[in-house]
Amino acid sequence: MDEIDLTWQTLGSETDYTCPGFDVVRDDVRLPDGTETEFHYVTETPSVVILPFTEQGDVIVIREWRQAVGRVNYGLPAGGIEDEDSDIRSAARRELAEETGYEADTVELLTAYEPANGLFDSTHHYAVAHGCVPNSTQQLDDNESIAVETTTFEKIKDMSARGELRDGRSALAVLHYTAHIEP
Template structure:
């Protein structure tokens, strides 16, 4: 089934990029400024967050009854966030599945027996070029300690998947990646039923 977002029918809507430069750079992302021409020939600037592709892992242990999560301090909202292991794709990752395995291991110390692609999304394409690649990891077991980046404050936790799913569906989990990962997983499970 074709993706409606992949249509090349941009006539009358597309902006022409005249120039592009990084205004600010920091670990994890850049703030990019594009000089653009709009369809009505107006020239203006557009700023957006430019960041590497990200993998997000919905990781199951104990035959699928338990999910491996991370509790992480999120400075932007000033609280501990409970969510899914995630991180940027690096140049030495063999592929996206390898990046998912690496992030799971680094953030939680868990290894997965299998990793499979769930879906991809552009969660904030109005102001960022982020692409999040979601993966299901199954048969996860603790293998080693964490290997965190200098600016990560993360505590791995294991919890009952059904309880976490119910918390997501009740609006008690605010992490967007966790909400989307659980929602897409549940949608797939429903569509796979006879």
């Protein structure tokens, strides 16, 4: 069976809207059948999602207000990879410390996913941190409201499996860890 070429040709690209955290881009494209049209998508910097375990084996979780859905979100620390981060591990360490005040003994990369590649160009990198201890105070961004707590891995795994952990990034981290790493 012959492979069908599904590639779109980008004829031009413009940023329609810019704000802190993301841009909305419009591409002028030619489809494989020759049709010319527009395609809009959201572009943002890659981010890291951290599944952090304390020295006792509990998971550090956060509660954070999420304006887009109008509620407090329960999940894992996460944030954008910044220019000063030397790699994904250093970004994970920085985000963990900023959002929770915890520092990790070790950080390992788990995987990376494109969470919604029909609408966003985002890549979420997933890391697991072990031996986390409270070592400082939170260093929150001016638009963050975050409370920190711990829970058992079993509880957050059960919440993920039942669809009660609504934050998709967090649920994916827990389920990936459960399926591929957890002993």
